[in-house]
Amino acid sequence: MNLTRRGLVAATAMLPAAAGAQDARARLNALKPAGFPREPIEMTVVYPAGGGMDITARVVQRFFEKATGERSLVNNRTGGAGLVGHTWLATQAPADGHAVGIVANLIFSDAVRSQGRWSWTDLDHIAHINAEPLNLVVNAEGPFRQGGLPAILEAARARPGTIRALNVPGGYYEYLIEQLEAAAGARFLRVPFQGGAPGITALLGNNIDLGFGFFAEVRGHLAANRLLPIAVTGRTRTVFLPDTPTVNNVTGRDDVNWGVSRWVAIPKAVPADRKAWLAAAFHAAINDPEAAAEFRNLGALPDPALNTPEALQADVVRMAQAERDFLIASGRAQR
Template sequence: MLHAAARMLALTASILTVGMFGAAHVRAQDAAGFPNKPIQVIVPFPAGVGVDVVVRIIGPRLGASLGQSVVVENRPGAGGNIGHDLAARAPKDGYTLLGTASNFVANPSLYRKVNYDPLKDFVPVIGLIRTPSVLVVPADSPIKSVQELIALAKASPGKISYASGGNGSMAHFSGELFKTLAGVDMLHVPYKGAPDIMTSLLGKQTDLAFPVLVSVLPQLKAGTLRALGVTSTKRSPQLPDVPTMYEVMNPGFDIESENGMVAPAGVRPEVVAKLNAEIVKILRDPAVSGPLIANGFEVVGSTPAEFGARLKNDVAKFADIVSKSGAKVD
């Protein structure tokens, strides 16, 4: 009986081992055969805005390397939530990806209700690029430094105004975080996008703004706006003489917009790893990275685990900003 039991245990172990090997072999074959049809990338913004630009740069190259076309589908609306919801409900096969920006992690705190969880309903694929915000004033503004701005704002509560691209935009979050940490009250004037911010500043309708670097770099180079600080942990290569907020504030802060790609939760890790590896190769191509860096982006190319950690951190960071500022979108 003991010998029979031992033989059964050995047989069971053998079957399990073969089964696990077989399953691993099938998964490897599945990843090797991926993709066998076009891949769709949902972008929750209009064409030409934010993450759409980098996805359209990567898309044709990714399609060429994988042997299948990569189709970008713009599904804007509700601050990105329409595209987020659509991607969350997509089949879990790796053929639908989502291009992400800061609103992907911020909206669950900012909106009263969203139909997705950025950490539970998606798996991270890759962080693509990031860019800081920049505290800017008109070139002829009497405000010459962050310290002067804080002193003036404290002396005249609610009198200084800052422009943003709308509630929930990076410029809005940066402004609210600055107000909280500096202990000042400033008037928030929301617009519909970055072009309106520039018009407002140059027309002297508002005093300052926190646009993302890529949207304001031309004006800074032209000398029509002046930068007082960048919201990254290190100085920008494009603005080496402009200090970080850590250098000029106590406490300082960092807040950057990172664009990336995620897939619906349940997509096989082997497929995610294959997509990540191919996109990293594309981002390392100087023909791709060079123009992105020249225009104010930092090329990231993170692993799924690194991007996942970033998403988790950003969900908490934006939730804290919303909680402290009271910013909400109905």
């Protein structure tokens, strides 16, 4: 076989990466319990296919298989705007290590909606994936293609109950609508969907006026000039839409910071040796440089400070308490 000088340099440059991958696989194999896994690892997503959580899970799945050599599958257990899948993970998922959840901080509101049947503490939270804000978007050919968020808020104030907004009941979409209404003295018509992706489809058809979505759900439509970004949640503008103001910028508030933090969770009763291997395997998958590049391309960034199960667990506790404070303040929960 003949190699050009350029090809030889490229092949040589690949050797450390290949060796590193082999070393990582060897470490995982040394940690892997005997006879496990004996079947594909099921990664449960509680929202429909095509949404931000589903897209994230399929990236994780691909790099999990690359890191471990094991088979896996993504299963969309949908219904109840996430409640069905979260309930299954917390109460019915087998605790043998073959079922994991690709979950997000949206789980906290579903735990409240479960009325005590289960808690987010019934799961162990083992590997941080990424985080991102919500993007507020409108149809580029719709009635609010000009004027941005102020125009929509003014219309919802002048014609209460007529401006149609995407709503996934019992979660951040609903909380965001309430904060917009409070800031502007407005009232939206809340149109319920099982997840963000079906709502974005409705927005593309001009069946609603205001949509909320994660970057992966709207990026292609933004690039094709079918949707327009009008605001993002969070304390600062996103690097992916640097010219788009935050909701806080527009409304003068400082508390419209709803976004998503995603991670891997498993039933608490999973044996310790299997739990340790799963945590290491997902850590290896998510921290693959190619996976990190894909997540960035989707508009989601990891937080290096959450790179251990212990750090993630502490952050989950912090997020849960912050949401509980909001639920108490909004009358959804009692102190």
